[in-house]
Amino acid sequence: MTTVLQQIALFRLVADNHHVAAAWLDHAHNPPTLRVLTTAPPYNEHLAILTNGDILPLNLPPQLQDFPFHLKRVAPFHDLRLKLPLGAPLNANQDCQNEPVHMGTQLQPAGAGWVGTAGLPVKWADSAGKLHWGILSNWHVMCLNGATQGHPQHQPTDAKPAIALLADWNSVSSVETNYLDAAIADAYLDGFHTISPDIIGIGPFGDHPIDAAVGLQVTKSGRTTGRTTAKCSAVGATVKVGYGDFTAIFSAQDVFQDTASAFSAAGDSGSCILGASCLCPCALLFAGGGDLTIGCPIRYAIDRFNLVFPFP
């Protein structure tokens, strides 16, 4: 278990070193190993990277200096929304759907210059205890700058009627540590809920959430790559994610590695990552790079939005 002080030290390691994309303590190894993903060639003998032929030691906080370490080179991580313009639909996740709309589908907030994925049908209790049924996706998918409650969310693009109205969100900070990139939208429009309990290519999902664990086989259904599978390669990771015009650092995140084809691509942001055997929600996909995908643990979204399971 990574302590709070170690988490702070991991944040410093990622924040203070430009070429560090992610770091975590791997407790599956004895002794626990500090794993560091770098965007420059690693120099494992001295916890350093190579830049222009020079050896550049990484700035390592004291709380992490006693751990054996391992460096690996990766592509930088960035958010996985897809910027316009779009091509013709290539799969069922990109097609227009009549009601009730299955999740895993392409979503565009009104007037946004991008699309993402409506990840999971969710139910939540508001502050008065009243239940709502709607969509869970990412903050960076559903919210424009200066997001306002009630902003329409369209499927598959804003040329078609809205399927939900933005209800709440957890925005991402460029200066503080983040844990969750998520938003919810209420799907109750004109007396009906627009959404189905099913996910495209998956069907109904498990009735309870689970925590990811190293080695867990997972699946997801997203706008661009459809239904794909992966394996959890780390939990509790501190990750640096590029959002185009700013960079954010996330603590305690889940990392997933491709097992066959690419698990995710631009446009899959907002997909819900499910345990492959029980199809139970475990993380909310929001970033990736190379053969790795990053997900926020679903329990953060449950706590933030008072999500209630099972759906409906």
Added chain:
Amino acid sequence: MDPKQPTRNTAAQAKMKAAFQLTKPQADFMSCILSALFAALPAFIAAMMECLGGGNTPGADDYNPGNRDRC
């Protein structure tokens, strides 16, 4: 009959009253228990409704999936 002397009947009433009279700690305890029970009542009813398949917290909308043509 001396009006100051309690009759047999009023003595029994006083005894009965004393038997049901709660001490202050007992009264506080009962008050606490009853408050907790009444506070938990809505959640209990909601949980019962959920178990019986009756749906949701009173006053909330039910999940009512639409069937409208959007495309």
